[in-house]
Amino acid sequence: MKRTIFRNQLLPWLLLAPQLAITFIFFLWPAAQAIRQSFLRQDAFGISTQFVGLSNFKALWNSPEYLNSLQVTAVFAVLVTVLSMGFSLLLAVAVDRTIRSSSLYTTLLVWPYAVAPAVAGILWWFIFNPTIGIMPYVLDVVGYDWNHISSKTDALALVVIASAWKQISYNFLFFVAGLQSIPASLREAAAIDGAGPVRRFFDITLPLLSPTTFFLLVVNIVYAMFDTFAVIDATTEGGPAQATNILVYKVYFDGFVGQNMGSSAAQSVVLMGIVILLTVIQFRYVEKKVAY
Amino acid sequence: MNRLSAASAVALIASLSAAQAQTEIQWWHAMGGELGAKLEEITKGFNDAQDEYTVVPSYKGTYPETMTAAIAAFRAQQQPAIVQVFEVGTGTMMAAKGAIVPVHQLMGEQGASFDPASYLPAVVGYYTDTEGNMLSLPFNSSTPIVYYNKTMFEKAGLDPNTPPKTWAELEEFSAKIKESGAGSCGFTTQWISWIQTENLSAWHNQPIGTEQNGFGGTAARLSLNGPVQVKHWENLKRMADEGVFKYGGPVGGDNAAPMFYSQECAMYMASSASRAGVIANAKDFEVGYGMLPFYDDVEGAPQNSIIGGASLWVLSGRPDEEYAGVAKFFEYLSTPEVQADWASFSGYLPITQAAMDQMGSFYSENPGADTGIKQITLNEPTENSKGLRFGNYVQIRGIIDEEFEQLLSGSKDAQGALDSVVERGNALLEEFQAQNQ
Numbered sequence: 001m002k003r004t005i006f007r008n009q010l011l012p013w014l015l016l017a018p019q020l021a022i023t024f025i026f027f028l029w030p031a032a033q034a035i036r037q038s039f040l041r042q043d044a045f046g047i048s049t050q051f052v053g054l055s056n057f058k059a060l061w062n063s064p065e066y067l068n069s070l071q072v073t074a075v076f077a078v079l080v081t082v083l084s085m086g087f088s089l090l091l092a093v094a095v096d097r098t099i100r101s102s103s104l105y106t107t108l109l110v111w112p113y114a115v116a117p118a119v120a121g122i123l124w125w126f127i128f129n130p131t132i133g134i135m136p137y138v139l140d141v142v143g144y145d146w147n148h149i150s151s152k153t154d155a156l157a158l159v160v161i162a163s164a165w166k167q168i169s170y171n172f173l174f175f176v177a178g179l180q181s182i183p184a185s186l187r188e189a190a191a192i193d194g195a196g197p198v199r200r201f202f203d204i205t206l207p208l209l210s211p212t213t214f215f216l217l218v219v220n221i222v223y224a225m226f227d228t229f230a231v232i233d234a235t236t237e238g239g240p241a242q243a244t245n246i247l248v249y250k251v252y253f254d255g256f257v258g259q260n261m262g263s264s265a266a267q268s269v270v271l272m273g274i275v276i277l278l279t280v281i282q283f284r285y286v287e288k289k290v291a292y
Numbered sequence: 293m294n295r296l297s298a299a300s301a302v303a304l305i306a307s308l309s310a311a312q313a314q315t316e317i318q319w320w321h322a323m324g325g326e327l328g329a330k331l332e333e334i335t336k337g338f339n340d341a342q343d344e345y346t347v348v349p350s351y352k353g354t355y356p357e358t359m360t361a362a363i364a365a366f367r368a369q370q371q372p373a374i375v376q377v378f379e380v381g382t383g384t385m386m387a388a389k390g391a392i393v394p395v396h397q398l399m400g401e402q403g404a405s406f407d408p409a410s411y412l413p414a415v416v417g418y419y420t421d422t423e424g425n426m427l428s429l430p431f432n433s434s435t436p437i438v439y440y441n442k443t444m445f446e447k448a449g450l451d452p453n454t455p456p457k458t459w460a461e462l463e464e465f466s467a468k469i470k471e472s473g474a475g476s477c478g479f480t481t482q483w484i485s486w487i488q489t490e491n492l493s494a495w496h497n498q499p500i501g502t503e504q505n506g507f508g509g510t511a512a513r514l515s516l517n518g519p520v521q522v523k524h525w526e527n528l529k530r531m532a533d534e535g536v537f538k539y540g541g542p543v544g545g546d547n548a549a550p551m552f553y554s555q556e557c558a559m560y561m562a563s564s565a566s567r568a569g570v571i572a573n574a575k576d577f578e579v580g581y582g583m584l585p586f587y588d589d590v591e592g593a594p595q596n597s598i599i600g601g602a603s604l605w606v607l608s609g610r611p612d613e614e615y616a617g618v619a620k621f622f623e624y625l626s627t628p629e630v631q632a633d634w635a636s637f638s639g640y641l642p643i644t645q646a647a648m649d650q651m652g653s654f655y656s657e658n659p660g661a662d663t664g665i666k667q668i669t670l671n672e673p674t675e676n677s678k679g680l681r682f683g684n685y686v687q688i689r690g691i692i693d694e695e696f697e698q699l700l701s702g703s704k705d706a707q708g709a710l711d712s713v714v715e716r717g718n719a720l721l722e723e724f725q726a727q728n729q
Contacts, residue, residue, distance in 0.1 A: 043728055044384055129547075149539060150701060240694075241695070259363060260684075
């Protein structure tokens with residue numbers, strides 16, 4: 001590694017200052033506020049405040065709604081990640097095999113990424129609206145009575161589809177780039193050895209693609225856990241009966257709608273813990289098994 | 293040249309001072325669509341009539357959104373002078389003593405003419421403290437009624453001028469509508485919480501909570517898991533399974549209105565204030581109005597329905613001159629002319645006796661428009677039908693929706709769902725009591 005030596009002690013700090021200021025104002029300070037608030041009990045208007053120790057956290061562990069939210073988040077994150085990564089890998093492989101007009105497909109497939117999550121949510125909400133949507137009409141023909149307003153499975157399916165769809169473009173782009181960096185000679189050699197297309201995909205392409213896959217795994221889990229707020233807010237609002245109430249949405253709902261700042265802050269502290277844990281696990285254990 | 297610039301400077305100063313003389317008063321409200329347009333028209337009437345104050349109305353979304361926006365703004369010291377808060381937020385607002393300026397105090401301090409006795413008792417009671425002092429100005433009050441599609445009733449061979457009186461009749465009518473092919477669903481509803489739980493309780497003279505439904509203080513706890521409510525939720529679940537009833541979604545039930553407008557459902561239980569919207573959207577059919585149905589085997593039913601809608605709260609911490617303007621604006625809003633205009637346009641109940649008297653001719657010209665007022669004044673209110681006042685009630689309403697959804701999805705029975713409402717709701721009430729000690 002190349003080391004740069006600064007003669008002036010002040011200059012490196014000066015260069016770092018804008019980034020440090022942003023980190024402090026937008027990350028450290030709010031995090032500290034959340035931790036402080038999580039030990040307090042306050043009325044809605046913030047007029048009377050009491051220190052209550054860990055009771056906000058204790059209340060969470062005794063709350064079936066919170067445990068349910070944890071479970072929903074896990075299921076949701078796994079489904080979104082698997083669905084969007086699986087689908088975009090399929091598309092990427094297909095485009096990689098296309099010789100002509102692959103750039104056209106690539107361009108078209110990237111479009112959904114430009115759609116804001118709230119808009120994506122509304123879009124799918126319209127498509128699946130039980131009264132006016134096209135999909136319930138189609139599903140009715142095959143004998144399925146779609147209703148995400150009262151059915152928990154339908155609601156979860158809706159938010160998973162909307163969130164995964166939104167992320168396909170992003171994954172696709174990285175997979176295409178990853179595929180193109182795999183030397184064609186390797187696959188040709190395998191083909192000469194008599195390996196079929198499926199065998200070649202699993203033995204050559206997939207292992208060599210693992211750095212991209214790992215990177216996308218991290219990005220997608222983080223996306224599913226934190227960036228899908230707008231999709232949920234625009235479609236199911238966490239319902240029905242909390243079936244799509246993921247942790248991030250619950251923090252918002254309890255804090256901003258319910259005005260229960262203490263519990264909401266405690267939840268965001270737990271969320272912070274989960275992120276830290278997830279990052280540590282991923283980088284310490286998963287990364288070692290990836291062939292970079 | 294010099295003279296010119298001097299003249300323009302004078303003109304500039306003059307225009308600045310004219311602008312400064314106008315005190316701006318922010319009013320956050322939750323009236324969208326046709327109601328929002330009417331509200332702006334009414335505000336414009338005030339702004340045009342005098343040049344000291346300008347009231348600026350801002351639409352902040354649904355009732356819960358408006359209330360939480362105002363609370364968040366208060367915490368950030370950016371609060372509006374006036375905020376419209378729905379009736380279930382009353383408990384929370386009332387407890388926030390340092391954040392609000394009680395209306396009786398404001399009107400007294402500003403020397404405004406204000407007579408609490410001129411307001412209709414069924415409305416006033418909701419917004420007073422235990423000593424009878426009015427804390428917020430009742431602005432728009434409504435009560436749920438039944439809207440029905442006369443055209444579909446005719447098609448199904450029903451009398452288009454007879455709405456169902458009891459739940460048994462409602463079910464019978466719904467069955468006819470489905471059998472005849474006039475529609476695919478009998479009825480839908482807004483607000484599971486407000487209409488099918490709270491009003492159902494009041495309408496059958498059943499308690500919603502202890503301490504006179506919370507009027508007695510923050511020690512109140514929920515008790516809405518009684519036999520009548522359980523039976524009703526059971527029926528709703530059964531009718532939903534049979535396709536007679538269609539659920540319109542949580543909170544206000546956004547999906548209910550389209551089902552009625554598209555003639556999928558023949559009946560629609562909604563706020564009497566939805567009248568303007570219903571008439572505007574009922575393009576291909578005629579609308580009828582009826583009172584809420586009741587169970588005729590429950591003694592004392594029907595009692596009287598309770599109000600919903602909202603009142604205007606004045607938040608503290610604004611400059612003094614704004615409060616003088618707020619008092620003037622409240623005087624204007626309470627005039628019989630404004631009230632009668634607003635009530636006849638929207639279907640909200642007139643809130644003063646004088647406004648009600650002015651509306652006599654309107655009611656005779658528009659049959660059915662007085663369904664709400666008849667229903668709310670049907671009997672002298674009892675402890676169970678005066679209204680309700682609980683803290684954290686916005687969240688408790690959310691719990692009612694969730695547990696109802698649990699019931700619909702089949703993971704709980706009616707008794708279990710309502711027991712959970714009481715248990716989870718009481719945890720929030722205990723929290724509220726602790727927060728406001």
